[in-house]
Amino acid sequence: MFKVLLFIISFFMLPITSQAFTKVQSIEGITEYRLTNGLQVLFITDASKPSMTVNMTYRVGSRHEQYGQTGMAHLLEHLVFRGTKDYPDVLQQFSQKGLSANGTTSFDRTNYYASFAADETTLEWYLRWQADTMQHLAISEEDLKKEVDIVLNERDRSQNNPMQVLFERIKATAYQWNNAGIAIIGAPDNLKNMKATDLQAFYHHYYQPDNATLIIAGLIDEEKTIALVDHIFSPIAKPTRQLIERTTQEPVQDGERNIILRQVGNMPFVGVAYRIPSAASPDYTALDMAVNILTDRPSGQLYRTLVQDKKLATNISGFTHTLHDSALAFFGAQLSEGQAVNDSQDALNHIIEHIAEHPFTEAELNRVRTYWLNQWQKLYANTEQLSIGLSEAIAAGDWRLFFLERDYVKASTLAQVQEVASKYFIPSNRTSGQYIPTETISRAPKIEPVDLSKLFEHYKGDNHTVTTEAFDPSPDNIQAKTLRQDLVLNNGVIHYALLPKSSRGNRVYANYRIKFSNLDNLSGQATLSGFAASLITSGTDTLSQQDIQDKIDTLNGSLSYHISANQLVVSLSTTEEHLTELLGFSLDLIQKASYPQKELTNFLAQVKRAIQVNSTEPAAKAAYQINRYLSRFDKNDFRYVQSFEEQLATINTINREKLLSFNRKNFAAGDIDISIVGTFNPDAVLDTLKQKIGTWKKAPEYTYITDPYGEYPAKSFTLQTPDKPNAIFLGRLLLPVQNTDKDFPALLVANHLLGGSEASRLFKSVRADKGLSYSIYSGINASAFEPSAEWTIQAIYSPEKKAEITQTIQQTMADIQQHGFTQEELDSGIASIMNMRALSRTQDNVLSATWLRYLENGRDFNWNKQFEERIKALTLDEVNAAAKKYLKFEQMSTAYAGDFEMKK
Known part of the structure; x- marks a missing residue:
């Protein structure tokens, strides 16, 4: 009683910033305020990056919809971006102001967020837009009809992926009463019959301050921002309507449920789901640990048994799907053609439901806990991602769940994880793709709602604060602060650019490339080189693949290898204290990679399956057809574009001896570049590089592999992909342009105005005006080494809209060729480009x-600054001239891939 009284007294003694603005609490760098109209406000300050992120989360999602009105929450999210009377064409304004903005909808919440270079004027504008959106959205039948067509196109895109569809079916079967079983995007008939008046009523009921949380993060002056939020949002009246929480608790499942999905193409896949408590329950976290233990690669029981030992699958997966009222634990297994579906399903179910036969170990729990906490720390250290990620905790019931779940993970015990997995992972609580009869049925525990007010009555979180120093992101300051020199060794040269600076969580990012050999020496080895890089982490003579991943997790890091032409490119991230160790470890792995046969066999099987799946996908087929046509190289040339069949044949020639030989010959010293940015000690990094690379042998002398421009007559391809409800348009034109050319800045801006943003001509004509595509864009990519560039247009659409989308693109391009862009478009476009580059x-x-x-x-950031000055100095005549000279749609080769014979 005494503790409760102290809590009440301390709560009411918190300072009040204004009559409408009250401070509630501060937990681990996040401060909560509350306005008298009910708006919850969270501040996260971070001076290390001069950027801001604003995230408005409304506690409304698809579970709040009524029968016959599914898809309403997601459709409303789309319509918000149509703008209001005072803020029309809001997507165009986002682009002009350099905002990286979006919105998302889930079962329990809808959020709208934007990141931008720190600027108080932009912050005020975006907050005013949010306040205006909360009050004055007017939905017209015309806009509704356009957006419904776009959402239907978005839905069709998701239907191309059988695994995603299977998960939807399993989820729908697992939930018989709760709206969680209904797809967020809604039923097509509900969308087509949606009335603007109904959607307007839904909006007015839920888009209110007492149902919202505003999160502002980044380089902010908290006192000034409080005053700004107070000024903008306090005038919004507290709602008089009552929010009624219509929660339908799902009854305890009373038996196995199953579904079968049949589609053309792709490889078999089996899945199974179990209903579990919501994220507020300690059982949820223990179950999440159990899922991670079972699906860990390569040491998890599912992977070892199904993939490595019994060869019943080529890959496995698993995750927990969090909802406000409950959650799902989902497991899946990918199969290759010829693998028995029933046998794989039986084995998958048996392992999950008979954990007592293969109990978890402390080592397994510690491994997944370390990885989980590392991922949590990375999210917490990234202010932008944290401010957006908090929406999920808010959706689950309370933003503090973000910290409480971490505490649960730290406190989880092996006995607890084992016990809850045995309680919930049982046959009668299973929904899968196969029916398996049982003689007896045991019931899962009833999922009780969690009393959040009691749960957080005395919760304070960890008592620590995060402080960072401000950093000026101007090109001049970046240039001045970066240490850029050459480290000359006996066996070669290391060119480095090191930028030590304060960062949230003391994170540091490093990238380096090892250059090797030349075009002639690499004949016929493109696939081999890629695999030699990707499989570096598969093992050494003394470390297994799991040992390597454990080491990376222990160092709170991430590490990846890939091939770019004749360069091995390595990316890693960690904290200051672990940088030199992880950097040294990454270099050791290159030299000591042994490509274990077991891991190689599994990897090749997974790649083959991926190729077979891609061979039926519209996007992959279109890309192959265009790339193959616009390529003149011989079959053994390193740059040759292989067909799907040729890729499979090449894989069959890869073996361990070839990988070892390629690695030892090419991944060596000579010509190396490295760049590091974040909190670190440059001298320690240079010492590590000397120590590790100084003893390496030299690689074959490096020569840049060219990608020369070639002229190809325009050609159009129509590719049939049966049973794929979403189609792809891909157009590409090669151009004799280098990014140092006089015309290139104007061409870059012209493409941006054409299809590089939500304010572009293509976006407006194809999506906003006619609702033909959920996603359309154009891009320009030019080499820094030679006059060789490519201009691309890509869009998704419904197959029956093929002629209409082509005609709309043609008309848009014809108008640009005839009339050009306007001065207003140019001014807005240049401002948008400058803001995005600053961000x-x-x-x-x-x-x-x-x-x-x-x-x-x-180059360096002096070049960066000069390039931006060239963009800012462009005239309308220069941009229009570049568009007319280069952006000629009639010269573009195109591919249309989809089910154009589909019967609706």
């Missing part, structure tokens, strides 16, 4: 990648 310079991982690119092509 990108606030991201440490982007800075590291940019410096690595500059090391290769001999």
Whole structure:
């Protein structure tokens, strides 16, 4: 009683910033305020990156919809971006102001977020838009009809993936009463018959301050921001309507449920789901640990048994799907053609439901807990992702669940994990793709709602604060702060760009490339080189694949290898204290990779399956057809574009001896670039590089592999992909342009105005005006080394809209060729490009990648600054001239892939 009284007293003694604005609490760098109209406000300050993120989360999702009105929450999210009377064409304004913005809808919430380079004027504008959206959205029947067509196209896209469809079916079968069984995107008939008046009523009921949480994060002055939020949102009246929580608790499942899905193409897949408590329950976290233990690769029981030992699957997966009222634990197994579906399903179910036969170990729990906590720490250290990620905790019931779930993970015990898995992973609580009769049925425990007010009555979280120093992301400051020199060794040269700076969570990002050999020496080895890179983490003579992953997790890091032409590119991230160890470990792995036969066999099976799946996908088929046509290289040339059949044949020639030989010959010293950005000690990094690379042998001398421009007559391909309800349009034109050319800045801006943003001509004509596509864009990519560029247009659409979308693109391009862009478009486009480039310079991982690119092509941020000055100095005549000279749709080769014979 005494503790409760102290809590009440301390609560009411919190300072009140204004009559409408009250401070509630602060937990681990997040401060909560409440306005008298009910709006919850969270502040997350981070001075290390001069950017801001604003996230407005409404506690309304598809579970709040009524019968016959499914898809309403998601459709409303789309219509919000149509704008209001005072904020028309809001997507265009986002682009002009350099906002990286979006919205998402789930079962329990809808959120709208934007990140931008720190600027108080932009912050005020975006907050005013949010406040206006909360009050003045007017939905017209015309806009509703357009957006319904776009949402239907979005739905069709999801139907191309059988695994995604299977999960939808399993979920729908697992929930008989709760709306969680209904797809968020809604039923097609409900969408087509939606009335604007009904959607307007839904909006007015839920888009209110007492049903919303506003999160502001980044480089903010909290006192000024409080005043700004107070000024903008406090005038919104507290709602008089009562929010009624119509929760339908799902009864305890009383027997196995199953579904069968049949579609054309792709490989077999089996899945199984079990209903479990919501994220507020300690049982949920223990079950999440159990799922991670079972599906861990390569040491998890499912992977070892189904993939490695019994060869009943080529890959496995698993995750927990969190909802406000309950959750799902989902497991899946990918099969290759000829693998027995029933045998795989039986084995999958048996392992999950007979954990007592193969009990979990402390080592397994510690492994998945370490990985989970590392991922949590990375999210917490990234202010932008944290501010957006908190929407999920809010949707589950309370933003503090983000921290409480971490506490549950830390406190989880082996006995607890084993016990809850045995309680919930039982046959009568199973929904799968196969029916398996049983003689006796045991029931899962009833899922009780959690009393959140009692749960958090005395919760304070960890008592620590995160402090970071401000950083100026201007090109001049980046150039001045970066240490850029050459480290000359006896066996070669290391070119480096090191930018030490303060970062949230002391995170640091590193990228390096090892250059090797030349075009002639690499004949016929493109696939081999890619596999030699991807499989570096598969094992050494002393470390298994699991040992390597455990080491990376222990170092709170991430590590990846891939091939780019004749370069081995390595990316890693960790914290300051672990950087030199992880960097050294990454270099050791390159030299010591042994490509164990077991891991190689599994990898090849997974790649084969992926190729077989892609061979039926519209996007993959279209890309192959265009790339193959626009390529003149011989079959053994490193740049040759292989067919799906040729890819499979090449894989059959790969063996361990070839991988070892390629690695030892090419992944060596000589010509190396490295860039690092974040909190670290440059001297320690250079010492590590000297120690590790100084003893390496030299790689074959590196020569840049060219990708020369070639002229190809325009050609159109129509590719049939049966039973795929979503189609793809892909157009590509090669151009004799280098990114150092005089015309390139104008061409870059012209493409941006054409299809590079939500304010572009293609977006407006194809999506906004006619509702033909959920996603359409154009891009320009030009080499820094030679006059070779490609201009691309891509869109998804419903197959029956093929002629209409083609005609709309043609008309848009014809108008640009005839009339050009306007001065207003140019001014807005240049402002948008400048703002987005400024935002990108606030991201440490982007800075590291940019410096690595500059090391290769001999540039720096002085060049970056000069390039931006060239963009800002462009005239309308220059941009229109570039568009007319280069962006000629009639010269573009195109591919249309989809089920154009589908019977609706």
